[in-house]
Amino acid sequence: MRIMRILAFESSCDENSAAVLQDGKLLSVCTRTQTVHKPYGGVVPELAGRSHLELIDGLANEALHEADIRLSDLDFIAATIGPGLIGSLLVGANYARGLAISLNKPFRGIHHLEAHLWSAELSHGNLPLPFLVLLASGGHTMLISVEGVRRYRVLGSTLDDALGEAYDKIGKLMGLSFPAGADVDRLASQGDGHRFTFPLAMQDDTFNFSFSGLKTSVVYKLRDLPPEIVRSSKNDILASFQEAAIESVIRKVRLAAQRTAPQVLVAAGGVAANSLLRKRIYDLAESMGIPCAFPALSHCGDNAAMIGYLAWKLNRCGIADSAWSHQARPRWPVETLTEGTQAQ
Structure with a gap:
């Protein structure tokens, strides 16, 4: 050939x-x-x-x-x-x-x-079909069933802010530079994700996402807390935000996987580099008895x-x-x- x-x-x-x-x-x-x-x-x-x-x-x-x-x-x-x-x-x-x-x-x-x-195939080779992709890239957060080349079924998408946009906006509120995703992930890993309670959005039986309410809830929390508490609790606030954001995503991925029976779970796009998201996708796939695949961090x-x-x-x-x-x-x-x- x-x-x-x-x-x-x-x-x-x-x-x-x-x-x-x-x-x-x-x-x-x-x-x-x-x-x-x-x-x-x-x-x-x-x-x-x-x-x-x-x-x-x-x-x-x-x-x-x-x-x-x-x-x-x-x-x-x-x-x-x-x-x-x-x-x-x-x-x-x-x-x-x-x-x-x-x-x-x-x-x-x-x-x-x-x-x-298809980016995970750069590292893993051909993936068995169908596979379910959580695509979180830029202004997009989507769940897509890949049934073949040019055979895609969009199950759900964000109704407002994308996941990556929410990370950038919360990062900006907390004084982090743009883009904030990697810094939020790093600082959140050093905090207590259960210290503050933020809402889990779109807890219905659709596959759509929404992150504007979560963002607003964090804004109100920052407004209501004394400035010295905000400064001393920065990592905990970011960890609690990330816990709510990732948990709401995982619930949708679980629902989609239960209904579509994929051969593989895939997370792709810039937010797929997030360490907590990768761990939760891995844990979900293991609990459901199916493999998962991620692109290399550089991809x-x-x-x-x-x-x-x-x-x-x-x-x-x-x-x-x-x-x-x-x-x-x-x-x-x-x-x-x-x-x-x-x-x-």
Whole structure:
């Protein structure tokens, strides 16, 4: 069988990434997290786009050098085209498409949330179907049953804030820098998660999530506590917030797993790097007698390795590319990815 080498790019938000894969195996990945947004407490789209423009050529060359692959060795180019920030998407997609044209190689546009669905296979190989994915990435928190390539059933999603957004907002209230997820996780691990009681949202029989009420409850708690108690109890407050957030998620994952009987439980996306979430998913899977799988920590956030892997998988499965998949799409629902369906 002919060897397939792919150069892939990810630029949907504030991660700059390029990767080289050969037959679905990762040869190199070079990722830079933009720090320019820290003073603003969130991603500034204009600054994100400029950063991608400054870094993308150097990252491509670095990834090729680490993989010991020349441009002429490549078989095709792939890049994230959605969903995400339109300026950032255009930088990555246009650079990749221009490179493909100059090399007379095919270009493939990739949905970066779909790439997250398959990212655990980079570390674990082919997962048995169907598998259930808790996808927590950026502004998305979703439960998706993966029944095959381009066969996805969205069971539920967040009705307001995503889990990662809640972490960032609570982190900001507690004086942490953006993005706050890793710092919340680290400090919470040093605190008492049962000292303060916060509500568990959406305790119904649907698979949807809600985190705005939890966020508001923490705000009220910080308002009502004396400032000296807030300062001395920082780790306990964060631990109690995290306990409520993760427990509400696990209850939904358990319900979905009971109803869909997956072969594997998967957590993917940036929040899947959270240590408590990984432990609770592992414990849940063990209690239900099914395996679980996580992407490597370096593959949880947005990265080009998963983009290249999905491009390879789609090609191997014979799923044809089409003209509409070359357009940058800031909004692109996962539900439109059913094979044969085009995004509107």
